[in-house]
Structures are given as structure tokens and as C-alpha cells.
Amino acid sequence: MAQDLRNLFEEDSKDQQTKMSEGHEARFLEKLENEFPKERKSTHRFSFLNIAASVVLLLGLSYGGYQYFQTPSETVEPTKIVDAELKSLGDVSPSLKKVEDYYLASINLELSKVQLTPENKELFDGYVERLKELNDEYKALTIELNTNGPNEATLDALINNLKFRLNLVMRLKEKLKEFNDDVFSEESV
Incomplete structure (x- = not known):
């Protein structure tokens, strides 16, 4: 009962000589383009916001690090x-x-x-x-x-x-x- 799966797939692919209908690939790509452009536009907007948020976060961390590592003699007046x-x-x-x-x-x-x-x-x-x-x-x-x-x-x-x-x-x-x-x-x- 146990058969090698590789042999089974090779025999099955030889038996089937099916081809896709003409224009099938073009219709598939057209449907794909109709669905995904909406998400690509929003992706550009989010990537700009991600960059801006990263810059703000980097500036905040830099300032916080500067304040933390600043020596007390620079902050306390005699x-x-x-x-x-x-x-x-x-x-x-x-x-x-x-x-x-x-x-x-x-x-x-x-x-x-x-x-x-x-x-x-x-x-x-x-x-x-x-x-x-x-x-x-x-x-x-x-x-x-x-x-x-x-x-x-x-x-x-x-x-x-x-x-x-x-x-x-x-x-x-x-x-x-x-x-x-x-x-x-x-x-x-």
C-alpha cells in the first residue's frame, strides 16, 4: 500500500495533458491589477508616515540620551x-x-x-x-x-x-x- 509519492506524481503528470484556456493568464493579471493598486497607494502613504515617525522617535531618543548622559557639572550651577x-x-x-x-x-x-x-x-x-x-x-x-x-x-x-x-x-x-x-x-x- 505504501507507494513512493515521487513516482505517483510523475505518473499523474504524464496522464494529464491539460492546458490553460486561451487568455486565462491575461484575465488573471487584469483581476490582480484591479485588486492591488488600492493597497499600493495606501502603502506609500503609510511608508511616508513610518519614515516620519521613525525620525521623530530617533530625535526623541537622541535628546533623552543626551540628557541622561550629560554630566551633573554641566547642569548644576554653583x-x-x-x-x-x-x-x-x-x-x-x-x-x-x-x-x-x-x-x-x-x-x-x-x-x-x-x-x-x-x-x-x-x-x-x-x-x-x-x-x-x-x-x-x-x-x-x-x-x-x-x-x-x-x-x-x-x-x-x-x-x-x-x-x-x-x-x-x-x-x-x-x-x-x-x-x-x-x-x-x-x-x-
């Missing part, structure tokens, strides 16, 4: 650095952190010891204004430290600023003591 992101002396080295902590703790301790009265308020306010100026200068130096990186000049300026602030608080305490001594000596006379 004046827009937030205080939380700023490095301080303590971030540069542990020994500088000890120095910074010592001066800041001493300044705060001495300020907490100052006794403010209505009589010495004007003197106190003058010193506080100068302390605010030094604090603003310290912040500017910290921004410079972050922008330019740690260098000896900036680190020295930061430490000197802390020294100036501590000396200013100490002078304030001395002036207030002198002021209070003068007020008490005038009251006792």
Missing part, C-alpha cells in the same frame, strides 16, 4: 547648590571635622552664656550683625569649597572664619562684662 548637599570642613577630613566642631561648639557655648538685658541689647545686636556677616561669608566659602574642591586657601579661610567668630563672641562677652560693671558701679555711686 549658586544653586542646596545647603544639604554642601560639603563642610568635616566632610574633607576627620581632623578638620574636629576643628570645625570645636569652634562651633565653643561659639554656641559662649553665646548661650551671654545675658541679654534691655541696657546691653544695642551692643549685643551690633555683634550679632557682625556674626551674621561672618556666617554668610562661611557659607560662601563652603560653596567655593564644593565648586573648586578642597584647597589650602579655602580651608584656611574657613578655619580663620571660625576663629574670627569665636573671637568676636569672646569680645562680646568682655564688652558686656565691662558694660555691666560700669552700670553696677554707676548704680552703687
